[in-house]
Amino acid sequence: MLQADLLANAVVAGILLGGFYAATAVGLAIVFGQLDIVNIAHPAFIIVGAYVAWILNSRYGFDPVLAGVAAAPLFFAAGALLYRIYYLAFERTGQESLSGLAFFFGVMFIIEVSLLLAYGVDYRLVQTGYAESKWSLGFVDFPLRMLVPFAVSLALTVGIAQYLSRTFMGRAIQAVAQDRLALQLMGANPVRVKQWAFGLGVATAAVAGALLIVIQPVEPSVGRQFIGRAFAIVVLGGMGSMRGMFVAALILGVVESLVSTFVGPSWSPAVAFGVLALTLAIRPAGLFGR
């Protein structure tokens, strides 16, 4: 009986965690899944988002999630700017592969070290009204500090999916990777479309970061754990599929939670790689891949 209780809680925790993971991966699903840009610095932006939420929360008492949403436009602008530089330096000259990867790696490194220099290695956390509460259904617990990020993440994913399929810009984003020329003939500038998409991707990092710091304390190197997770989710879900991405995130969350509960928490960083490796070996197109 004890096992069932443990199992149920681990699965629920995994689902909630997985839902949050979707928020960390949705930006990458746009940038990498749709545009094939390997922004390895995406998790670093998430950490910046977490720190922004922390600063606004600890100094002015803002609710972290609202802080994340408020910061999103700024992140959008930063993302658009970063893409511009990337485009001018690499995409235009066709150098994407090697140099582009190294570029984002360098950006990731600069962000992490700057945060380290500015705020040190101490773990930072936020104070929220709901941090300690939880809902219970029988012997299963739903801690609010996990439930709220789950809900927000779900809303974010649905919002992005709707945006991509219903708005002109959203459809242009989906089209730009597949057929540049057709897009140009339709009157849209592919570079601006990609810039918009990249900005959107980084904007989601603001929200994801805020959610992250609600769930757990944050310090600069935490971002690196999410590289494996975010890419595993995007690849497992199938590049370009938002629905697939969310399902993949849930799967990863549950697997990690089960490993953490039954094998040991110090093994969970390895889970994402295991999932990624298995996906690439068995079905590289992912679950819902095009």
Added chain:
Amino acid sequence: MSDELLRVSGLGKRFGGFVALDGVTLGVRRGERLGLIGPNGSGKTTLINCISGALYNDSGEIRFDGRDITRLPPFQRARAGIARSFQIPKPFRSMTVLENLQVPLEYAAPDHAGERRAAREALEVLDLFGLRQRAHEDSSGLTQVDMRKLELARAMAAKPKLLISDEAMAGLSSTEVDEVLGILRRLNDDGITIIMIEHIMHAVMRFSERVVCLVAGQVVCEGAPGEIVKDPGVQRAYLGE
């Protein structure tokens, strides 16, 4: 049967829901000059990719020089004697023109030429294409025409048994087209079987002994150049109803 160098039987290839090749069957005799024509998107390049191994076909069989090569990786097909040029030239940009040719000589030639001999043979090939003066230039700095010549030169450097040229003459002036046709003719005289994919009709018709027309992944017609032009199916494919 030993007269036949290449036989493709019932080749099928799809990309998701799109059927690129639908039961393509064709044979090429040793020393033949075969032209492959068809409107854009008819599957010509896909067929070439399947023969050379850049893509694996979903169904069907490919036999080359008496062997079943259907599951063989591309580099082994190259070593068996299949060479192809790419529609959009893919030179090894960091290398000189000469080094570009050394690669197939050192890797695809059956006796894996040593470095010095590979360099010598490469220069001879460059002579044939009129590129010898450019041997030590960066391949990335070549003109369009020279790049297409390099593409062909690299394809035949290792003396393949079968050379497939994929729209090698697109965008060339008529003198340049004649030049390339002359080179290909000379290679054929030396015994190399050639499959030519081209949109430039007069070039294909002059060059080929036999022409195959591919439309929407299927062979709709094959025969002598004179007959093909008159075939209603071919005319429909190119000119519409």
Added chain:
Amino acid sequence: MRNAVFWGALAAVLVAGLVMTEVFDNEYYYNALYVVLQGTLMAVAWNVLGGFTGYVNFGSAGFFAMGAYTTVALHKAFGLPLPVMIAAAGAVGGLVGLGLGYLTLRLKGVFFAIATLAMAIVIETCVNNWAFVGGAKGSYILTPDTHLWFKSYVQMLFMVMLVLTLAAIAISRTLNASRLGRGLAAIRDDEVAAECSGVPTLRLKLVSATLMGAMMGVAGAPFPFFVTFVDPVSAFNLFIAVNAIAMPMIGGTSHWIGPVIGALLVGGTQEVVKVTVSSELNVLIVGVMLVVFITLAPQGIVGVVRRLRRRRR
């Protein structure tokens, strides 16, 4: 560079190193030079797969740490002499490179790059859980008593690293101009065209990955003796991974001398900054240098020199 000039320069550097150990006593120089040489060796190793073959490895720290922890494990278990442990670390690094390559080199370069990063994290997780080598708490390695004819153990380590680095440079140079090197360059320039030209791309990529892994393992082997305290945080340091990429990219990846130039420039700058400004800022510098250089001069210093020479002609 002609053979005679190259081997002459190599011998000269070796002799200079030996002379230095006889003349200078200040331990600081040997410490600093060891770090610069280690960086150079890692850069040369990275470039074999990254620059020559075109597959980016983000997890260099993983290979380095594997070498270091091989030494720790063997030292604790058997107390073997340093050369044996270096060879063992090289073997381990090579096997990991081969294994990782076998799993991921069939896929696009992008997936390989991500896989290397994830691999480094996985290996770090495993080491964290491995009590024998100290796990997350780390391990102390006592400095052995013997240091041959050198005046101190650090001086000997410096010479060891010098020899290893020069050997790696020689191997890299031989590779660059060889048939194998041309095959790798073909893969880097256009993998499909290479395969259609008869290059066995998977096989060559595996060779390249194995060689890189072995060299990085060798680079990590003396590390425990150098720092005397090894823990996963220091061995799997992101700084090592960034340096391994930044140095070749800044110096120029297609030529064997690129990583050497980059390592001397970046490593030298780092040492200077560490001493004059601050130790933390020095870490930031390599990231900034990397981004600035690859944005403005993607072919690195070698590329800039080539362009200048071409203009003069």
